[in-house]
Amino acid sequence: MNFSSKLIEDSVNAFASLPGIGKKTALRLTLHLLSMPPEISEGLCEPVLKMRKEIQFCATCNNISDTVVCSICSNTARDQSVICVVESIRDIMAIENTNQYRGLFHVLGGVISPIEGVGPGDLNIESLMDRVKAGTSKEIIMAISPTIDGDTTIFYLSKQLEAFDVKVTTLARGISFGGELEYADELTLGRSIAARRLYEE
Template identity: 60%
Template sequence: MEFSSKLLEKAVNEMAQLPGIGKRTALRLVLHLLKQPSEQTHYLSQALTTMRDDVKFCKNCHNISDVEVCEICSNTSRNHKIICVVEDIRDVMAIENTNQFKGIYHVLGGKISPIDGVGPSQLNISTLVSKVKMGVIDEIIFALSSTMEGDTTNFYVYKQLKEFNVKTSTIARGIAVGDELEYADEVTLGRSIVQRVPFEISLKNN
């Protein structure tokens, strides 16, 4: 792509480094900014820089926060003895939206993925282990994605925690609410039969 302006080219190249944004999309976005009042670009740049420089991670659960300990961890009405282990902060937001979980979280910050060069040492695993070691945790709920990397991470963390005799569980896998059986994959359908729940319990959760 040949640009008539070096400034434009630089802006497009920087924009195109974001994941899922190619050069063409980047050019479209940058040209859009050019058509808008210059304040919009200033606000965007300012918001990104301030966020990058000033955002903190909760020192307890590693969730993103503006203060040292996040709102969830500092909320005394929540059950601090049940920890839900998730991959990243988007999962915290998703689970919080369900209003079904009143414990606290532990954000690993990714999953073990040798292809992407992510090993266990890059994840927040040791802090979880030391929390469990202290013996005050009742249950660890694994809420990781059901992929190769998610399962690997799950198993790795599980092995680290095994010796402390803490109760562990994973979120249920099964047919999504509203889904039709005939379109479900066999593994999920099979697991949903093996791990069936008493009908009275299924009524409760509605």
């Protein structure tokens, strides 16, 4: 594309460097900002730069935080005896949006993946063990993706946690609510039959 302006071209390339934004969308965004007063461009960039510069990671659970300890860890109304172990901060947001969980979190920062060269030492496992050693935890929930790497990670963590007096649980697995049986994948359906439960009203 020929923009006949280096300034426009640089701005388009900047937007197009973001995931999921192509050259055409980048041009649309650039021309949108161009048609607006300069304050709008500053109003876009200022919070983004501030966020990147000032964001912290919670000293306890590694969640993103505006302060040294995040708003979840510092909330004494939450159940301090349960820790939900997740891969990323995205998962915390997803679980928080369900409004079904009132305990604490711990962000691993990924899963053990021999193929991608991620070992236990690359994850925030040490700090999880320190929290468990403190002795306030009664249950550790493994809210980790049901993949091979995820299952490896759960297995590794459960072995590490055997030494402590805590209950290790995983998310319930089975067919999705509202889903139709014929569209469920074979593995999920097969395991759901094998792990069938007594019907409770």
